[in-house]
Amino acid sequence: MRSLPLLVLFLCSAGPLLAQDRPVAITGAALVDLDGGPALEDAVVVMQGGRFTAVGPATSTPIPQDAELVDATGMWLVPGLMNMHVHFGLKLPGAAGAALADETPAELALRMAANARASLHAGVTTVRQPGDEGHVDLALARSIERGEASGPRIFSAGEVVQVTGGHGSAVDQVANDGPYEFREAVRREIRAGATWIKIAISGGIATPGGDIAASFMTPDELEAVTDVAHRHGVKVTAHSGSPQATRDAVAAGVDAIEHGYFLTRAEFDLMRDRAVWYIPTIVVSQPATMPFFERIGSPPWYLDRVRAVGERHWAALESAIAAGVDIALGTDQLPHEENDGTVATVREAEYYVEAGMTDLQALRAATVEPARMLGIDTEAGSVEVGKLADLIAVAGDPSRDISALRQIRMVFKDGARVR
Ligand SMILES: [Zn+2]
Known part of the structure; x- marks a missing residue:
């Protein structure tokens, strides 16, 4: 398997x-x-x-x-460089996102291709896309592979698999409830070409309602996802800010946790013991990213959520590094997005050093460690x-x-x- x-x-x-x-x-x-x-x-x-x-x-x-x-x-x-949390079709709440409300699938594809090219120029040669709309991410991956579009090599999850009312469900067409629907959803993404499955198991910053600390998915739903994905040799990663949701997901056999806003040393010890990867995306919650959120016209509730999460998220990153959990760099911002005088990918790596890694460890988190997480370390x-x-x-x-x-x-x- x-x-x-x-x-x-x-x-x-x-x-x-x-x-x-x-x-x-x-x-x-x-x-x-x-x-x-x-x-x-x-x-x-x-x-x-x-x-x-x-x-x-x-x-x-x-x-x-x-x-x-x-x-x-x-x-x-x-x-x-490798960036393991990238949405080339990223649309955030606020003015910039609202301007894309009528974006057609063709326009989305071209915008994503432009972002892929810019990321490659910023030195990012491999990315993982944990969830984008309409399977454009999978089409873009194939287009780059054929040499048509210019961009990083892409490992992609297709659309996020989640419950009714879950994180980001306002923009997603399909939601799932119960293990039967989750099995079908996972198989649908794998049929479309997904090489990862992304589930959303707690609330997030970008969702106006919903508790980040909540645990949405039941054990039978989580186990349905990991069982079906692993039967296909496909790994599962979970958007999670929540300690409870993380413990539930690790028990069900997920391979990676994204963000981990409110996680504590206890969850990271558990993840380390079960060889579960952590993708911090620390740039999304730190004060230096506020000018970006203001630039894209983020609404006040969004800025409040970023501020409320920032310190807890930073403590989580420090705990993860101290626990020795496997960490692969990911930003959840565009890899080449301007951030604090550099690009998001580089700023993310710098934060890892500020939070306790050596410079060498941070460089590895941006190169060999993601390759190991993707299972391509014998190739890249x-x-x-x-x-x-x-x-x-x-x-x-x-x-x-x-x-x-x-x-x-x-x-x-x-x-x-x-x-
Ligand atoms: Zn994301």
Whole structure:
């Protein structure tokens, strides 16, 4: 049940289609060691056919004669960033969201494609989309895979599976009640191409009513979801702010928890013991994000909810890091959204350091850890021969100072330079 046929199919077709035939060789840069060792100075990284074909010191790594040379002297190389909580079709309450009220499915698709391209340019080469409207996320993933649209490689959940009256249900057409309906809903998303299932098990910031601490789903509903998804090799993640809902969901076998606004050390200890992932999305509740909410015209009730959640959310992040739970970076803002002088993805990683991670741990939470959560760590998430050639070049060593990610100079995906 842990074999993932969908992912294997996806990855087999992902690389070569976008790749160029001529090898590319990056020279002069230092390759950061994500296992904590010293960086490899004056490294050579060769990419061809969408994958790394040679990685090593300049003194002993041959460069193919026909290679296109890229001089990265003075830069540090790290794997492409991964952001595990992205809605390319994000619409939030307020003026900016209201302006999209009449958006057609075609307009939504084009807006999402533009956001995907901008995210890739910001250095984010892999994302997971935990819930978007109308299966446009799945169409976008396939379009990028075919080389039509430009963007990160996408792992996607289709539409959020949830109860009547649950978080975000005002914008969702379909709701489910009872285990039979949940089984059907999960199968519907998997049939449409979802490689994750997203359930909403508590209230959230973006829902005007509803208690964030509530636990909406009953044990039989939760177990129906995890059972059916796992039979297909598909993982389940849960939007949750609630300790009770989280305990219920972990007992039912979910694979990941998003946000965790009100979680305490007890829930994170439980998650660590059950190998359940945590995706903090800390940027959504912190004071530095207030100018963003004001920019998009968020209503007063929304700003109040953000303020009410911020401190609890921060304490949850600190508890999760102290507990040693597996953490994968996710923002719930667009990966490239301006935030506190940088982009949301980078700011999120900086917060992890402020909350107790080392710089190296935060860098791993944005690269190898998401790859492990997605089950693609043998294929992506590190700069090694044979792996997918997703890479960024930055003006400092982010394993020593995560804020070096503010200075991204080059972005490669599938061995091709996109910035
Ligand atoms: Zn979200």
